[in-house]
Amino acid sequence: MDNKGQTSAEFILLxxxxxxxxxxxxxxxxxxxxxxxxxxxxxxxxxxxSQLDALGKYFK
Incomplete structure (x- = not known):
């Protein structure tokens, strides 16, 4: 039973x-x-x- 190896593998997967x-x-x-x-x-x-259009009205 290698519990340390299993725990390490589970941490790697997590x-x-x-x-x-x-x-x-x-x-x-x-x-x-x-x-x-x-x-x-x-x-x-x-x-x-829209601002350019508004200014364009003054120059027409």
């Missing part, structure tokens, strides 16, 4: 499972941040265009 979950969360968070930054840039461009 640590590996935790690492897989952490990597998946980081990957999903990265995609969320990239999508959010694209949405923010889109809103900024829309706001800038």
């Amino acid at each position: 640590f590996g499972g935790i690492m897989v979950v952490v990597l998946l969360v980081i990957y999903m968070y990265n995609n969320y941040i990239n999508d959010l930054s694209g949405e923010m840039a889109s809103n900024e461009v829309k706001e800038f265009n």
Whole structure:
């Protein structure tokens, strides 16, 4: 009966499972941040265009 070996193997499997979950969360968070930054840039461009349109009325 090698209990130390079994315990070590269980800790390695547990640590590996935790690492897989952490990597998946980081990957999903990265995609969320990239999508959010694209949405923010889109809103900024829309706001800038509307301000240009408002100023364009004075020059026509």
